[in-house]
Amino acid sequence: MFEESKVLQQKYNKNKLRGLINVFRKLNISIIPIAVFIFLAAGVLQYLPVAIENLLLGKVVFWTLSSESLSNAGILKYFKDIFLLLFGLYWIYWCSNRPLGRIPSLIIKIYFYWISTVFAIGCIGYALGFSPLFFFKAGARWLVLFHAAVGFFVMSATSVVGKDDHKIIYSYILILLLCDALAVFLQLQLVGFSSLGNFRASGLFSNAALAGTLGVSAALISLVxxxxxxxKKLLLLSLALFIAVGSGSRMAMISIFLCFLFAFYDFIKKNIKGSYRAATFSFAIPTSILGTGLLYLFMIESVARGGIFDTQVGDGGRISNFFYYFQVLFESDLLEFFIGRGIGIGTNTAFSLVTDMGQIPASYRYNWLVDNTILTLFFQVGFLGSMVFWSGILLFLNIIRSHTSSLYYRYYLLVTFIFVLTIFTINLFEQYYLIISYLFIYGVIYNDSKFIKEAK
Structure with missing residues (x-):
């Protein structure tokens, strides 16, 4: 009797699995919705149980979760790293089973030689004993993230879009943003909505800055x-902007507001013809300039950290730090100036590693948090490695630019502007949502441009 029920249960499970597979077969989707789904989910799931527990208990979390809360997150906090590692392996296998086209294939070949060179230079500092080897873990972590981001570029640049792709991704992003916006709303309710921006709500994340980067990621995917x-686009952009304002991230607010302007431009260009279009633009341009000024004033008021220019130039600001640390670099030994002190130095992960050991992170030379990608990379791979790295980035951007159709060129300029903005405001290559989204969107721009050119 027991054996019979066991056989029946196995048949039921097989039928259930077949039914699920048939549902996916009926959906006309590419690999992209699945990749985007896991990508967005992995960033949220890390500390989701802790964030929900704090909301249910009515705990106020300012800026970031406590170290105790972070340590209690359980196995889910490793989900993002596991996803990045597996996806980094998967996209290489994925590429080996399909034709990619001349340009993506060329980019991939150059990429492997280029990143291997940067990695090799980043290891010299360890070989010479400039830094302890435990910092290598921090370098490996951002390299794994960057490698996975390249995979998102390759997939979005070469995949044929399924009929249901956009519908599925729209629904998913909408649900995700609604959930995070609700969490931000509940957190603001605890402290009062007069604290909007200044409170720096983290939403479903461990840190308010991560919530802001989700907003930027969702806005770019929605727009492009x-x-x-x-x-529908304005709904997603509005939710993303609310999350960004709640997080207090000025970079996120600026980026999402620009996406709003581009969405309105697309609407006018597509739906308004002839002289009406010229009249609309003559009204829209000064309105946009006024809106930009009002947004700036709103940011200063809501974030309560002063004007962007004043705070960045003043002592401790990003621009002030940039010039200070560059002066420090020019006073370095010749060898460490040219090759750095090892891949991973100066990253958030490196700081956490030293802090967990009960030591002072800045006591290690070059292990300084500066919120600047150029400086952080220089700390790791020096002048030589930086020249190799940024030359590769510029080559990539130039290849994409030269193959971008005129219809998508404005998107290319938008993503590149935000990319450059983040280089000077954060260590971009540790920003999970941003680096993957940028490369994903560059792939979309290339892919859509290719189909436009082929149609002609």
């Missing part, structure tokens, strides 16, 4: 990738 009407 999703083929949905303006109302």
């Amino acid at each position: 990738y999703l083929k949905v009407d303006l109302i």
Whole structure:
């Protein structure tokens, strides 16, 4: 009797699995929705149980979760790293089973030689004993993230879009943003909405800055990738902007506001013809300039950290730090100036590693947090490694630019502007949502441009 029920249960499980597979077969989707789904989910799941527990208990979390809360997150906090590692291996296998086209294939070949060279230079500092080997873990972590981001570029640049791709991704991003916006709303309710921006709500994340980067990621995907009407795009952009304002991230607010302007431009260009279009633009341009000024004043007021220029130039600001640390670098030994002190130095992960050991992170030379990608990379691979790295980035951007159609060129400029903005405001290559989104969108721009050119 027991054996019979066991056989029946196995048949039921097989039928259930077949039914699930048939559902996916009926959906006309590419690999992209699945990759985007896991990518967005992995960033949220890390500390989701802790964030929900704090909301249910009515705990106020300012800026970031406590170290105790972070340590209690359980196995989910490793989900993002596991995803990045597996995806980094998977996209290489994925590429080996399909034709990619001349340009993506060329980029991949150059990429492996280029990143191997940067990695080799980043290891010299360890070989010479400039830094302890435990910092290598921090370097490996951002390299794994960057490698996975390249995979997102390759997939979005070469995949044929399925009929249901946009519908699925739109629904998913909408649900995700609604959940995070609700968490931000509940957190603000605890401290009062007058604290909007200044409170720096973390939403479903461990840190408010991560919530802001989710907003930027969702805004770029919504604007450039999703083929949905303006109302749906504005809904996603509005939720993303609310999350960014709640997080207090000025970079996120600026980036998402620019996405708003581009969405309105697309709508005007597509739906308004002839002299009406010229009249609309003559009204829209000064309105946009006024809106930009009002946004700036709103940011200063809500974030309560002063004007962007004043705070960045003043002592401790990003621009002030940039010139200070560059002066320090020029006073370095010749060898460490040229090759750095090892891949991983100066990253958030490196800081956490030293802090967990009960030591002072800045006591290690070059292990300084400066919120600047150029400086942080220089600390790791020096002048020589930086020249190799940024030459490769510029070559990539130039290849994509030269193959971008005129219809998508404005998107290329937008993503590149935000990319450059983040280089000077954070260590971009540790920013999970941003680096993957940028490369994903560059792939979308290349892919859509290719189809436009082929249609002609």
